[in-house]
Amino acid sequence: MDATLIVWILTALLCVGLLTQAYWEPRLRRRFGGVPLVWYLIGFPVTVCRIRFTWRRLCQNTDLAVVRRPRYTMVGRDVMVRGVALRPIPPRLGVPKINRLGCGLSVRVRLHPGQTPAQFIAATEAIVHAWRVHSVRVISPERGEVLIVAVARDPLVVDQARRMYPAPRFMAAVVGRTGDSSAWVIDLRKIPHWLVVGATQSGKSTLLAALVTHLGAQPVALVGIDCKGGMEFSLFAKRLSALATNRAEALGLLKAMITEAEARMAVCRAAGVRSVWGLDDDERPVPIVVLVDEIAELYLAGATLAGRKEAVECSTALLRLAQLGAALGIHLVVAAQRFGSELGPGATALRAQLGGRICHRVNDEASAEMALGDLSPDAIAVAQAITEDEKGVAVTTIGGHWVRARSMLLTPDNVRQYAARNAHRTPELPHLAAALEAGGESHE
Numbered sequence: 001m002d003a004t005l006i007v008w009i010l011t012a013l014l015c016v017g018l019l020t021q022a023y024w025e026p027r028l029r030r031r032f033g034g035v036p037l038v039w040y041l042i043g044f045p046v047t048v049c050r051i052r053f054t055w056r057r058l059c060q061n062t063d064l065a066v067v068r069r070p071r072y073t074m075v076g077r078d079v080m081v082r083g084v085a086l087r088p089i090p091p092r093l094g095v096p097k098i099n100r101l102g103c104g105l106s107v108r109v110r111l112h113p114g115q116t117p118a119q120f121i122a123a124t125e126a127i128v129h130a131w132r133v134h135s136v137r138v139i140s141p142e143r144g145e146v147l148i149v150a151v152a153r154d155p156l157v158v159d160q161a162r163r164m165y166p167a168p169r170f171m172a173a174v175v176g177r178t179g180d181s182s183a184w185v186i187d188l189r190k191i192p193h194w195l196v197v198g199a200t201q202s203g204k205s206t207l208l209a210a211l212v213t214h215l216g217a218q219p220v221a222l223v224g225i226d227c228k229g230g231m232e233f234s235l236f237a238k239r240l241s242a243l244a245t246n247r248a249e250a251l252g253l254l255k256a257m258i259t260e261a262e263a264r265m266a267v268c269r270a271a272g273v274r275s276v277w278g279l280d281d282d283e284r285p286v287p288i289v290v291l292v293d294e295i296a297e298l299y300l301a302g303a304t305l306a307g308r309k310e311a312v313e314c315s316t317a318l319l320r321l322a323q324l325g326a327a328l329g330i331h332l333v334v335a336a337q338r339f340g341s342e343l344g345p346g347a348t349a350l351r352a353q354l355g356g357r358i359c360h361r362v363n364d365e366a367s368a369e370m371a372l373g374d375l376s377p378d379a380i381a382v383a384q385a386i387t388e389d390e391k392g393v394a395v396t397t398i399g400g401h402w403v404r405a406r407s408m409l410l411t412p413d414n415v416r417q418y419a420a421r422n423a424h425r426t427p428e429l430p431h432l433a434a435a436l437e438a439g440g441e442s443h444e
């Protein structure tokens with residue numbers, strides 16, 4: 001055949017291949033939750049073969065295989081021989097299943113009697129190398145079994161939001177991914193108040209923007225306090241029911257929120273329920289999430305007496321709101337560079353109320369300790385190890401354990417668009433807007 005013809009045919013085949021790939025790849029990604037095709041077709045089968053072929057040796061080398069026969073035997077009547085059995089039996093391996101979120105897989109392992117999950121946790125480093133995956137986590141969902149979850153690639157690479165993940169529950173939002181490639185969910189029903197700590201440029205405001213963008217699609221009122229002149233929150237101002245941009249406005253807003261909380265308390269008392277969640281759907285007041293960026297601005301006393309008084313009032317109001325709010329559908333999400341006793345005694349008391357903790361990159365150990373120390377001491381070292389290049393990476397606690405996670409990166413345009421799209425969902429809270437205005441006037 002003519003050589004030119006062959007070149008033409010090969011070029012045509014290549015073009016068809018590329019077009020087919022371009023057509024199918026996004027569809028398959030959508031169908032299979034963002035897992036790249038190459039992991040389905042090549043990575044997963046190869047890793048499964050590797051797991052099968054290395055399992056026996058891996059278990060022998062990490063002491064996970066056990067021998068059924070005793071380590072000694074009698075020779076004749078008087079001689080006992082000790083030794084190691086030649087073929088120890090590895091624990092039974094289940095069928096590996098592909099992980100729907102990112103490149104990964106999970107496999108169940110049946111424990112031998114006498115084995116504990118701790119032995120498998122101790123062997124995770126060896127498993128990572130034997131299976132050639134990025135990381136491995138061992139959990140024990142059922143007695144007598146462990147589940148090994150392996151992630152093939154680092155899931156904490158920058159994840160530019162191309163689509164919004166649906167909220168798993170009302171008042172919950174998927175704000176990024178965790179280190180084992182599962183969804184990072186902030187669930188305000190489980191933990192009502194959150195503290196986000198991190199140095200400047202570590203990703204705090206981006207995380208708040210992701211949270212607002214997701215909660216914005218739900219019937220929730222969002223209220224912002226951004227005392228840096230509203231620079232960060234102006235992006236999604238359309239979806240906010242009220243936005244305070246200086247301390248006087250913030251104080252007015254907080255006082256109005258406390259009045260609102262007291263009114264809700266009266267409603268709950270009249271209905272004989274312990275929280276707004278016990279009320280019927282049509283009676284329940286709309287949940288309010290108060291977002292505070294750079295909270296130190298509220299606490300810094302300033303030189304004047306009036307400034308000092310205002311700071312103390314703000315601190316008291318925030319603390320009261322946190323104490324009352326949890327049961328009344330009023331939630332606080334607070335971002336700070338540091339959040340300790342240097343801001344005043346009110347800050348430490350407020351921190352104790354903020355049960356959810358997220359710690360981005362920090363400049364000193366004390367800041368990490370403020371965020372995570374009272375929940376999980378081991379997490380402090382992990383938070384300190386976050387580098388400057390890992391923007392948006394944070395350590396948070398989920399179910400009593402710490403995990404590394406990265407928020408999804410939303411561009412300012414994305415945030416603005418989603419806020420405009422959800423603007424019609426913004427509940428009208430006229431008394432908050434009025435309090436804001438009154439606060440603003442007293443400032444002038």
Ligand SMILES: Nc1ncnc2c1ncn2[C@@H]1O[C@H](COP(=O)(O)OP(=O)(O)O)[C@@H](O)[C@H]1O
Nearest residue numbers: 158200201202203204205206391392407408409
């Ligand atoms: N999850 C993320 N992935 C990648 N880059 C991020 C992420 N979160 C934040 N960034 C980048 O980090 C920079 C600082 O983020 P920002 O949220 O303003 O930090 P902070 O509020 O802590 O000062 C931004 O320019 C943003 O692009």
Ligand SMILES: [Mg+2]
Nearest residue numbers: 204205232293
């Ligand atoms: Mg910021």
